[in-house]
Amino acid sequence: MTVRIALDAMGGDHAPQVPVEGALRALREIPDLHILLIGPEDRLRAALGRRAAGLPLSIVHASQVVEMHEHTIAVKAKRDSSMVVGMRLVRAGEADAFVSMGNTGAVMAAALFHLGRIPGIDRPALATLYPTLRGHCLLLDIGANTDPKPEHLVQFAMMGVVYAERVLGWPRPRVGILSNGEEPGKGSILVREAYRRLEASGLNFIGNVEGKDIPRGAADVVVTDGFTGNVVVKHTEGFVAFLVRFLKAQLTDGALDRVGLAMALPGLLLAAPGLLLLLPSLREILRRLDYREYGGAPLLGVDGVVVIGHGRSDAKAVKNAIHAAVRAVRGRMLDAIREGLTALQASASLEAAVH
Amino acid sequence: MTVRIALDAMGGDHAPQVPVEGALRALREIPDLHILLIGPEDRLRAALGRRAAGLPLSIVHASQVVEMHEHTIAVKAKRDSSMVVGMRLVRAGEADAFVSMGNTGAVMAAALFHLGRIPGIDRPALATLYPTLRGHCLLLDIGANTDPKPEHLVQFAMMGVVYAERVLGWPRPRVGILSNGEEPGKGSILVREAYRRLEASGLNFIGNVEGKDIPRGAADVVVTDGFTGNVVVKHTEGFVAFLVRFLKAQLTDGALDRVGLAMALPGLLLAAPGLLLLLPSLREILRRLDYREYGGAPLLGVDGVVVIGHGRSDAKAVKNAIHAAVRAVRGRMLDAIREGLTALQASASLEAAVH
Numbered sequence: 214m215t216v217r218i219a220l221d222a223m224g225g226d227h228a229p230q231v232p233v234e235g236a237l238r239a240l241r242e243i244p245d246l247h248i249l250l251i252g253p254e255d256r257l258r259a260a261l262g263r264r265a266a267g268l269p270l271s272i273v274h275a276s277q278v279v280e281m282h283e284h285t286i287a288v289k290a291k292r293d294s295s296m297v298v299g300m301r302l303v304r305a306g307e308a309d310a311f312v313s314m315g316n317t318g319a320v321m322a323a324a325l326f327h328l329g330r331i332p333g334i335d336r337p338a339l340a341t342l343y344p345t346l347r348g349h350c351l352l353l354d355i356g357a358n359t360d361p362k363p364e365h366l367v368q369f370a371m372m373g374v375v376y377a378e379r380v381l382g383w384p385r386p387r388v389g390i391l392s393n394g395e396e397p398g399k400g401s402i403l404v405r406e407a408y409r410r411l412e413a414s415g416l417n418f419i420g421n422v423e424g425k426d427i428p429r430g431a432a433d434v435v436v437t438d439g440f441t442g443n444v445v446v447k448h449t450e451g452f453v454a455f456l457v458r459f460l461k462a463q464l465t466d467g468a469l470d471r472v473g474l475a476m477a478l479p480g481l482l483l484a485a486p487g488l489l490l491l492l493p494s495l496r497e498i499l500r501r502l503d504y505r506e507y508g509g510a511p512l513l514g515v516d517g518v519v520v521i522g523h524g525r526s527d528a529k530a531v532k533n534a535i536h537a538a539v540r541a542v543r544g545r546m547l548d549a550i551r552e553g554l555t556a557l558q559a560s561a562s563l564e565a566a567v568h
Numbered sequence: 569m570t571v572r573i574a575l576d577a578m579g580g581d582h583a584p585q586v587p588v589e590g591a592l593r594a595l596r597e598i599p600d601l602h603i604l605l606i607g608p609e610d611r612l613r614a615a616l617g618r619r620a621a622g623l624p625l626s627i628v629h630a631s632q633v634v635e636m637h638e639h640t641i642a643v644k645a646k647r648d649s650s651m652v653v654g655m656r657l658v659r660a661g662e663a664d665a666f667v668s669m670g671n672t673g674a675v676m677a678a679a680l681f682h683l684g685r686i687p688g689i690d691r692p693a694l695a696t697l698y699p700t701l702r703g704h705c706l707l708l709d710i711g712a713n714t715d716p717k718p719e720h721l722v723q724f725a726m727m728g729v730v731y732a733e734r735v736l737g738w739p740r741p742r743v744g745i746l747s748n749g750e751e752p753g754k755g756s757i758l759v760r761e762a763y764r765r766l767e768a769s770g771l772n773f774i775g776n777v778e779g780k781d782i783p784r785g786a787a788d789v790v791v792t793d794g795f796t797g798n799v800v801v802k803h804t805e806g807f808v809a810f811l812v813r814f815l816k817a818q819l820t821d822g823a824l825d826r827v828g829l830a831m832a833l834p835g836l837l838l839a840a841p842g843l844l845l846l847l848p849s850l851r852e853i854l855r856r857l858d859y860r861e862y863g864g865a866p867l868l869g870v871d872g873v874v875v876i877g878h879g880r881s882d883a884k885a886v887k888n889a890i891h892a893a894v895r896a897v898r899g900r901m902l903d904a905i906r907e908g909l910t911a912l913q914a915s916a917s918l919e920a921a922v923h
Contacts, residue, residue, distance in 0.1 A: 346810055356748060359756040393711060393798035401714040401795045424799040425806030440756045441796055443748035444779040445803055451780030452804060455701055456811065 215245045215269070216542045218535055219299040219308035222252035222260075223278045224315025225531075226524050232314060233260040235531020240268050242532065243539055249308055251275050251295040273298060281524050285318035289326065296320060300327035303517040310518035310538035312509065314526045320519065321357060321512060328517040331547065333554045336361055337514030338369040339439070339521070340376060341446060345430030351377050351386075352427070352435045353513065355442035363406035366390065366436050367414055371553040372513035373434035374416055379544030380511070380537055389422035389432030391441060397421065403438065411436075413564040414557060508537030513550070518542055570600045570624070571897045573890055574654040574663035577607035577615075578633045579670025580886075581879050587669060588615040590886020595623050597887065598894055604628050604663050606650040628653060636879050640673035644681065651675060655682035658872040665873035665893035667864065669881045675874065676712060676867060683872040686902065688909045691716055692869030693724040693794070694876070695731060696801060700785030706732050706741075707782070707790045708868065710797035718761035721745065721791050722769055726908040727868040728789035729771055734899030735866070735892055744777035744787030746796060752776065758793065766791075768919040770911060863892030868905070873897055 220236055222229040229252050236248045247269040250257055254274040261270075277294040279287050288296055296315060300323050302308040313320050321339070330337060340353035353373050358365065370388050377386040390408055392400040399421055400408060411418040422431045427445070437445070509522040509530075518541045522534040575591055577584040584607050591603045602624040605612055609629040616625075632649040634642050643651055651670060655678050657663040668675050676694070685692060695708035708728050713720065725743050732741040745763055747755040754776055755763060766773040777786045782800070792800070864877040864885075873896045877889040896902075 344810075344814075346813060359748060359759075391799060393714060393795050393802075401793075404714075404795070423806075424801065424803030425809070427803060428806045428810035438756075440748050440759070441799055444746060444796055444800060446779065447748075448779030448782060448800055448803065449807060451778075451783045452807065454780070455699075455783035458701060459699075 215247050216310070216539045217247045217249060217308045218538050219249045219251055219273070219302045219311045220531075220535065221295045221299050221311070221313035221315055221320075222250045222257055223275070223295040224313040224320075224524075225522065225526055226281065228252070228278075228314070229256055229260045231526060231528055232531055233257065234528035235526070235535065236270060237264055237268070238528055238532040239535040240270060243536065246535075246539060247271070248535070249273050249299075249302060251299050251302075252278070273302065275299075279316055279319045281316050283316060283319065285316070285322045288319040288323045296323045297327060300324060300517070303519075304328055309542040310520065312520045312522065312531075312534050312538050314522040314524055314531060314534070316524075317356070317510075317521055320521050324512055324515040324517065324519045328515045328519070330514055331516045331550055331554070333558070334368055334372070334514040334550070336365045336368070337512055338372060339510050339512055340373060341510045342508075343427060343435070343446070343449075345428050347430030350427065350430060350433055350435050351381070352437070352442055352446070354437065354439040355446050355510070356439045357512070358439040360440070361403070361438050363403060363410055366403070366407035366438070367410045367557060368514070368554075370411055370414065370416055370418075370434060370436045371557055372550055373436060375546060375549040375553050376511055376513060376541070377434055379546045379549050380508075380540045383433055385417050386433035387419045388416050388434045388436060389419050389426070391427070391435055391437035391445075392421035392423065395421050395423060395426075407436070410561075410564075413560055415560045509534035511537065511541065516547070518546060570602050571665070571894045572602045572604060572663045573893050574604045574606055574628070574657045574666045575886075575890065576650045576654050576666070576668035576670055576675075577605045577612055578630070578650040579668040579675075579879075580877065580881055581636065583607070583633075583669070584611055584615045586881060586883055587886055588612065589883035590881070590890065591625060592619060592623070593883055593887040594890040595625060598891065601890075601894060602626070603890070604654075604657060606630050606654050606657075607633070628657065630654075634671055634674045636671050638671060638674065640671070640677045643674040643678045651678045652682060655679060655872070658874075659683055664897040665875065667875045667877065667886075667889050667893050669877040669879055669886060669889070671879075672711070672865075672876055675876050679867055679870040679872065679874045683870045683874070685869055686871045686905055686909070688913070689723055689727070689869040689905070691720045691723070692867055693727060694865050694867055695728060696865045697863075698782060698790070698801070698804075700783050702785030705782065705785060705788055705790050706736070707792070707797055707801070709792065709794040710801050710865070711794045712867070713794040715795070716758070716793050718758060718765055721758070721762035721793070722765045722912060723869070723909070725766055725769065725771055725773070725789060725791045726912055727905055728791060730901060730904040730908050731866055731868060731896075732789055734901045734904050735863075735895045738788055740772050741788035742774045743771050743789045743791060744774050744781070746782070746790055746792035746800075747776035747778065750776050750778060750781075762791070765916075765919075768915055770915045864889035866892065866896065871902070873901060
């Protein structure tokens with residue numbers, strides 16, 4: 214079955230070039246894929262040149278663009294923007310998924326407005342892959358909801374598990390809830406109540422995980438509210454930038470301190486090969502941390518497959534986001550979330566009957 | 569005026585040796601200091617040997633010990649523990665401050681029970697110095713309150729400013745509130761309401777700071793709830809451990825990948841000097857991150873000066889914690905918090921009158 218991906222050709226810092234390149238790469242790699250490239254037709258034709266000839270790629274005209282730094286509500290006014298047109302294609306069943314590297318808040322708003330939520334899901338959640346010693350974990354919510362209720366965290370957990378199984382291919386993912394201590398009684402009021410419900414959810418719930426457990430890979434799916442998740446993800450970004458600057462200063466100043474001024478040059482020469490190896494290593498870490506690079510961040514809980522990539526995405530990252538969307542469609546992610554919801558409701562009724 | 573510090577000689581991983589060494593160092597460095605060393609008299613005499621002769625140091629006997637891994641409530645049962653005896657000395661005015669490297673939860677519980685709160689402060693907060701590109705910022709609360717109310721965050725901000733000015737010597741510290749976006753409307757319900765009150769507080773409030781802004785040093789005092797603060801501090805700890813392991817693997821595997829097996833040995837030799845410089849740099853970062861090493865974490869808002877050091881503290885860290893306690897006493901920190909409270913109440917009434 215051919216999967217039809219609506220791609221926002223005007224999202225991201227280097228649109229339409231980067232989305233167009235990403236689309237061409239995806240078409241070379243992914244069989245049975247049709248891409249609907251959305252944006253101003255003339256600009257997309259110019260960016261494509263002759264390369265689209267014979268490829269399963271169509272252009273869908275959209276005259277407006279939601280800029281990266283525009284306020285979220287801009288998407289409401291721009292009804293002929295690539296975001297809104299893309300969502301409408303999904304809504305109408307003319308596309309199976311929507312992929313955008315655009316303004317995260319605007320994509321979320323457009324998705325909520327034009328696709329709505331999966332019936333029974335109260336709030337959507339934005340998920341990201343986060344690097345750990347074991348590979349990655351899925352962290353959600355990272356910013357869709359700043360004040361969720363306990364039942365929402367349970368829904369996030371279920372959707373995270375479905376995404377991990379169906380799209381990432383992780384068997385029986387371990388679910389942890391982010392807390393300020395490992396013991397079961399630890400946590401805010403929100404976390405303690407969500408903990409109790411997660412225990413009864415039928416998910417593979419392993420309990421509280423602390424901030425230090427995320428990079429250890431203690432859980433495969435880490436559930437938290439969008440406020441804390443956002444702070445963790447952005448803090449990581451800022452902390453890595455701090456480390457890069459701090460290490461550079463340490464390596465050079467440290468060498469100077471240790472060997473003295475007369476010996477400084479040989480000291481620096483000694484340090485140089487390490488630095489040369491170190492800097493790509495740090496760059497690799499930054500890449501691993503670049504949230505959404507790995508196939509983008511899925512917006513879980515809206516009634517359609519929506520994947521949001523980073524504004525700084527390159528063509529490879531766009532291709533990966535398309536890959537993730539295709540896997541979500543082929544893995545019947547939305548159906549799996551609906552089924553998961555039924556199972557959650559069943560365990561909730563069971564729990565209510567027991568209590 | 570002589571400052572009398574009650575030091576928990578039984579707190580920390582290497583008690584009583586490390587606290588005793590720290591006390592001796594502090595006495596060598598800090599003029600007009602008297603230390604009350606609290607713990608089982610025979611063990612303290614043995615640890616001191618003849619070194620206490622002629623020094624302004626007394627032993628106060630306490631027969632019980634709250635172990636590092638005991639539950640917080642152990643402190644309630646152990647009424648002759650070094651923690652409880654120390655708090656009682658402060659309460660009775662026989663000591664000016666209490667310093668402990670013991671179990672954080674137990675010290676907090678003992679402080680609340682035996683010293684109580686400063687009248688008008690609803691909740692105490694635990695503060696820590698956090699490394700930034702500009703040096704450090706003061707981050708609070710990092711775990712005393714998981715579910716504070718907006719007015720508590722304003723009290724935390726005021727107490728953080730007093731600590732920064734009186735103990736750390738920072739002029740007119742900039743206060744930021746940790747949020748999930750920079751714009752004024754961003755944040756959880758708690759943060760948005762606290763933001764409004766901080767604007768009217770008369771403090772040097774600079775608005776929202778994001779996770780990435782903490783290591784940049786965007787604010788001198790970063791205010792947050794104890795849940796989020798705890799997650800940030802512990803996440804940093806876990807993330808650095810992740811980086812150390814990841815970089816080590818990258819540096820060695822990377823060298824192997826790049827130069828091939830035949831060339832592996834010279835490649836590793838080239839990388840070695842960099843590694844040798846790199847590892848102390850990372851150790852230095854770990855040291856900088858070791859929350860409470862810089863003079864310990866003050867427990868702000870209890871009616872007495874209480875400084876909690878890290879369980880892994882060495883003698884230097886104990887000495888620094890004693891230093892911080894002495895500065896808090898000499899800087900009349902408690903009076904300054906009381907005055908700050910009056911100012912806050914005045915701006916709150918003013919705001920109420922205006923609205």
